[in-house]
Amino acid sequence: MRSTRSWPAGDEMTAAAIMEAGARRVELNRSETAAAPVLSVSNLSVAFETERGRVAAVRDVSFNLYAGRTLALVGESGSGKSVTSLSIMRLLGSAGVIAAGSITLATPTGPQDLLRLREREMRGIRGRSISMIFQEPMTSLNPVLTVGHQIAEPLRSHLRLSRRQARKAAMALLDRVGIPGSARRVDSYAHEFSGGMRQRVMIAIALACRPLVMIADEPTTALDVTVQAQILELIRELQRETGMAVLFVTHNVGVVAAIADRTAVMYAGELMEVATTAQILSSPAHPYTRTLLASLPPDIDSPFDRERQRLVPISGQPVDLAALPPGCSFSPRCPWSLRACDASLIPLAQVVPGRAARCVRIGDLR
Amino acid sequence: MTLLSVRGLSKEFVSRRGFLRHSDRHLALKDVSFDLAPGEILGLVGESGSGKTTLGRCVQRLIEPSAGDVVFDGTSLRALPSKALRVLRRRIAFVFQDPYASLNPRLTVGRIVAEPIEIHSLAASRAARRSRIKALLAEVGLPEDAAHRYPHQFSGGQRQRISIARALACDPDLIIADEPVSALDVSIQAQILNLLADLRARRGVTMLFISHDLEVVRYLCDRVAVLYRGRLVEIGATEEVIRRPQHEYTRSLIAAVPRRRIEHLPLRSPPAGLEEGE
Numbered sequence: 001m002r003s004t005r006s007w008p009a010g011d012e013m014t015a016a017a018i019m020e021a022g023a024r025r026v027e028l029n030r031s032e033t034a035a036a037p038v039l040s041v042s043n044l045s046v047a048f049e050t051e052r053g054r055v056a057a058v059r060d061v062s063f064n065l066y067a068g069r070t071l072a073l074v075g076e077s078g079s080g081k082s083v084t085s086l087s088i089m090r091l092l093g094s095a096g097v098i099a100a101g102s103i104t105l106a107t108p109t110g111p112q113d114l115l116r117l118r119e120r121e122m123r124g125i126r127g128r129s130i131s132m133i134f135q136e137p138m139t140s141l142n143p144v145l146t147v148g149h150q151i152a153e154p155l156r157s158h159l160r161l162s163r164r165q166a167r168k169a170a171m172a173l174l175d176r177v178g179i180p181g182s183a184r185r186v187d188s189y190a191h192e193f194s195g196g197m198r199q200r201v202m203i204a205i206a207l208a209c210r211p212l213v214m215i216a217d218e219p220t221t222a223l224d225v226t227v228q229a230q231i232l233e234l235i236r237e238l239q240r241e242t243g244m245a246v247l248f249v250t251h252n253v254g255v256v257a258a259i260a261d262r263t264a265v266m267y268a269g270e271l272m273e274v275a276t277t278a279q280i281l282s283s284p285a286h287p288y289t290r291t292l293l294a295s296l297p298p299d300i301d302s303p304f305d306r307e308r309q310r311l312v313p314i315s316g317q318p319v320d321l322a323a324l325p326p327g328c329s330f331s332p333r334c335p336w337s338l339r340a341c342d343a344s345l346i347p348l349a350q351v352v353p354g355r356a357a358r359c360v361r362i363g364d365l366r
Numbered sequence: 367m368t369l370l371s372v373r374g375l376s377k378e379f380v381s382r383r384g385f386l387r388h389s390d391r392h393l394a395l396k397d398v399s400f401d402l403a404p405g406e407i408l409g410l411v412g413e414s415g416s417g418k419t420t421l422g423r424c425v426q427r428l429i430e431p432s433a434g435d436v437v438f439d440g441t442s443l444r445a446l447p448s449k450a451l452r453v454l455r456r457r458i459a460f461v462f463q464d465p466y467a468s469l470n471p472r473l474t475v476g477r478i479v480a481e482p483i484e485i486h487s488l489a490a491s492r493a494a495r496r497s498r499i500k501a502l503l504a505e506v507g508l509p510e511d512a513a514h515r516y517p518h519q520f521s522g523g524q525r526q527r528i529s530i531a532r533a534l535a536c537d538p539d540l541i542i543a544d545e546p547v548s549a550l551d552v553s554i555q556a557q558i559l560n561l562l563a564d565l566r567a568r569r570g571v572t573m574l575f576i577s578h579d580l581e582v583v584r585y586l587c588d589r590v591a592v593l594y595r596g597r598l599v600e601i602g603a604t605e606e607v608i609r610r611p612q613h614e615y616t617r618s619l620i621a622a623v624p625r626r627r628i629e630h631l632p633l634r635s636p637p638a639g640l641e642e643g644e
Contacts, residue, residue: 076551077522195414224413224578225622232624251552254624281626293626295556297585300608300623304584310563311585313556317521 036106037064038212038245039088039130044101046083046092046269052322057083057096059269062348065213065245072260072277073249078318080269081249085215088247089132090114090122105129105212127154131206135218137198141190147174147201148186154208173204177234196227203234210242217249232258253296257281265289268319268329271348275355285357287337287365288314288330328359336361368437369572370402370425370540375434377420377596394420396596397434404539407566407573409587409604411580411619416593418576422542425574426458427451439539456486459533463545465525469517475528476513479503482535502531506561523554530561534569544576559586580623584608592616 046058058080065071073081086092088103103114107129114125126132131154134140142150151173152166161169167186174182177200190198199219206214216235220228236259239246248259256263256277263280265273265288273286284290291314298304316333325331327342334341340360348358359365377395382388395417402408410418423429425436427443436443438454446454459482462468469478479499482488489495503512506527517525526546533541543562547555563586565571577583583590584604591601592613600613611617 076553225580225624226413226618229622229624252624253552254626257626258624292553295553296626297556297559297581299626300581300584300620301625301627304605306585306588306604311556311560313560314553317524318551318554 035066038067038106039065039247040102040104041084041088042102042104044084044087044103045099046080046087047097047099048095049097050095050322055321056099056324057269057321058087060348061101061266061269061271063264063271063274065247067212067245068239068243069262070239070246070248070260072256072263073247073266074251074253074256074263075266076251076318078268078321079266081251081266082217083269084266085132085217085247085249088114088213088215089126089130090117090119091132124158127206127211128158128209129211130213130215131209131211132215132217133199133202133206133219135221137195137202137222138190140202141198143190146187146189147193147204151186151201151204151208154205158209169208170204173208174201176238177201177204177207178230179204194227195223196231199223199227199231200234203231203238207238207242207244211244213245213247214239215247215249218251219248220255221250221252228255229258235259253281253293265292268321268324270329270358271356272330272359273357274348275351275357279355285351285355285362285365286330286359287334287361291333291335336365367403368401369404369406369439370574371437372401372421372425373399373435373437375399375421375424375436376432377417377424377429378432394596395424395431398593398596398598399434400591400598400601402540402572402574404572405566405570406589407575407587409583409590410574410576410593411578411583411590412593413578413619415595417596418593419544420596421593422460422544422574422576425540425542426455426460456482456536457539459536459538459541461526461529461533461541461543461546463548465522465529465549466517468529469525469532471517474514474516475503475508475520475531478517478528479513479531479535482532486536488536498535502534505534505565506531507557521554522550523557526550526558527561530558530565534565538571540572540574542574542576545578546575547582548577548579555582562586580608580620592619 042062044058044061048055048057061084063071073084075081087098098115104111105114148167148170151170155161155166155169171182171186174185179185179197179200193201220231223231232255235246250256260277263275263277264271265280265286267288272288273280280289284293294312295314297311314333319329325342327344328346331337331341338361346358346360348356349362350356351362375395375398379392379394381390383390398421410421412418420429424431441454443451476499479502480495483495483498489498499513500510503510508524508527517528520528547558550558559582566573575583575587587604589602590604590607592599592615594615600607600611600616607616608620611620
């Protein structure tokens with residue numbers, strides 16, 4: 001079975017070549033009933049060697065990504081959300097150590113644990129099966145190569161397209177991500193584009209080989225709100241067309257509402273709560289999620305009385321990863337904390353089917 | 367009554383580039399005018415490149431405007447001699463966006479807060495200065511021993527408290543806060559916004575609050591001015607502007623703010639089968 005949708009490609013042959021690459025994933029594409037995850041992160045723990053000793057940046061994180069669905073990873077700085085996404089790409093650098101866990105990608109030849117792949121094999125995954133876009137499109141793009149060259153690169157190396165085919169495909173991709181005048185723009189350099197247009201170029205590169213999974217790490221944080229809205233819409237559209245799974249990393253709860261089916265809330269390297277985005281926003285279960293949402297200024301459409309209403313900040317300071325509390329890492333700031341919270345590590349437990357939280361008081365806080 | 371009056375302010379930046387040094391002209395501010403009453407907080411919103419930071423800096427003449435005037439408490443800054451300007455600058459304080467870049471890492475917090483007091487000779491004695499620093503740190507919610515520590519020993523939110531203590535050191539009449547909470551985590555952002563709201567209530571401080579975040583502006587500001595490509599396209603009471611925006615650009619800015627309310631969510635059921643937490 002082939003996907004009926006295709007890129008509005010200018011060149012038949014090129015379009016066919018891209019489709020070929022996309023065909024790998026079509027079996028997994030948007031089957032609502034027997035969904036198996038495209039990517040499974042299981043019990044991932046990541047530590048960094050620092051001057052102050054080994055610091056646990058990510059602890060026991062598990063989640064699944066499904067075709068055609070978006071999972072948001074929300075958290076503040078130091079929560080481990082970016083470390084998690086870099087671990088999937090195996091781009092942690094030498095200071096980061098993956099201490100435990102597995103990251104399983106469902107490929108046509110069967111499941112593959114990315115953490116067991118050799119670097120050379122991993123290079124065949126990056127940009128082909130899993131691609132990533134970052135916050136700063138300027139620093140992620142090479143300033144001395146044309147954007148056309150950079151979009152063509154994964155097509156040439158992964159899919160072995162000829163120079164001419166890859167160039168045509170690059171133009172088609174520029175068209176698709178909404179960059180006007182692709183025939184001309186394909187030969188432009190990154191500095192000739194605005195921030196939003198650069199992020200569109202990044203998305204074109206990420207999508208070139210029609211990956212199974214796209215990881216977007218704060219892709220709209222550096223952009224103005226009007227541009228942000230356009231980029232979010234573009235990612236949604238492209239996901240509908242290609243059926244890719246998206247892992248969307250952000251600190252912005254409003255952006256989560258706009259893009260994610262499900263949301264995982266991270267604090268101090270742990271998943272505190274996982275649920276549908278609607279559940280997270282309308283009835284947050286974990287005290288951290290509750291206090292985080294309560295600390296935000298009111299939604300722009302909600303009624304608000306400046307004379308009377310005050311924000312309710314989360315008390316205390318962000319947790320020090322080098323000096324984690326023995327039990328719940330949010331306990332020192334939690335208004336509902338009990339002695340039991342500090343006794344030992346709290347497991348992520350089911351609240352209702354499909355919904356989990358890491359809190360001993362989940363039962364009596366409802 | 368008016369504390370600050372900005373009249374027809376324009377700023378043109380000229381950059382010379384290339385072999386023949388062609389000059390590139392960029393009009394960052396075009397004929398901007400508004401008044402600020404004592405005790406009022408005016409939000410200045412706009413996207414990157416709209417001129418909001420340039421405007422904030424022109425008010426204190428950190429950047430020389432190309433045209434127009436700034437009148438502060440009845441005194442025109444345009445032709446003010448540098449000595450008089452320095453005296454007047456004492457009454458206008460800044461809080462910047464990045465609490466990591468705007469504090470000298472080699473000075474203790476006590477020294478950072480003491481500096482404006484010394485420069486403007488505001489304390490009669492060493493003891494007077496010390497008690498003043500102590501009071502300032504307490505006012506912004508920092509522990510007493512903070513004075514002996516260095517900026518790197520504090521978190522982002524606490525550093526922004528240090529910046530605010532420094533801004534308050536000279537008892538300013540006007541604070542220009544340029545994206546003071548944009549670099550902070552959301553849980554910390556609320557603490558700093560409440561602190562700014564308290565300062566207004568307690569000290570009646572007037573503030574020009576520069577931000578790209580409409581929700582934050584709505585929380586703090588009495589009025590809001592919208593800048594678009596260097597022009598002030600709309601100004602009015604915050605709630606009025608948000609409820610009934612008059613300018614097309616303001617409308618698109620408000621429409622683009624991501625909503626957290628559930629009615630706006632794309633309702634898609636999670637796929638059946640494996641779920642997290644099972």
